[in-house]
Amino acid sequence: MRLVGLTGGIASGKSTVSSLFVSAGVHVVDADIVARNVVQKGIGGWKKIVKAFGNDILLENGEIDRARLGQIVFGDPVKRKLLNRLLAPNISFGILWEVLKLWANGCTVIVVDIPLLFETKMDRWTNPVIVVWVDPKTQIERLMSRDGCSEEQAQNRINAQLALDWKKSESDIVIDNSGSLDDTKEQFQEVLKQVSGPLTWKERMMSRDGLLSIVLCTTAGFLLAQKNLL
DSSP states (O other), X not given: OEEEEEEEOTTSSHHXXXXXXXXXXXXXXXXXXXXXXXXXXXXXXXXXXXXXXXXXXXXXXXXXXXXXXXXXXXXXXXXXXXXHHHHHHHHHHHHHHHHHHHHHTTOSEEEEEOTTTTTTTGGGGOSSEEEEEOOHHHHHHHHHHHHOOOHHHHHHHHHTSOOHHHHHHHOSEEEEOXXXXXXXXXXXXXXXXXXXXXXXXXXXXXXXXXXXHHHHHHHHHHXXXXXXXX
């Protein structure tokens, strides 16, 4: 099984590339969707957040006001770290569970879309790591346009994350999303060829079918050895 890491920065276009993978028929585990699921009203992640941040971050229906919570944590590094620490176990388990389900169904290539791939050290379990990069000026402009925030607010949100240039330096593959969508799609096609290439022997052994083959061969060898001993 090939577990591909996909990450980037805020407004870098990671979600666009993730959607391109889905459209190409590649299975994607989206950490943002997992994160939303673990903070649904009444479950573990929801209880942790309410206990730490109070009822002020709840909507009238009891669900978490994600916009309000985002304003709080982006403006306070201590609270941001607290939120990440509270939810990291729930999100990591949720991602693992989604990967296991796909593995059990025989999927051999899975893209894990994780904004905090490096921050949570999950890059250690993925290969290759793809970073969606964008130049700083374009990143600020896109964020301001997308969220209707000021330049200062946009810069503060960008500064709250690991530097995109650093992520770029730590990646195996870079998709430069500074240009047009067509430019990004053209780069994506080359990346898709790399990601969809033949599995290495180690990746084959990690797949469902590979593991089953090992188990069957081991069992057959054990039974043969037992027979010869009789």
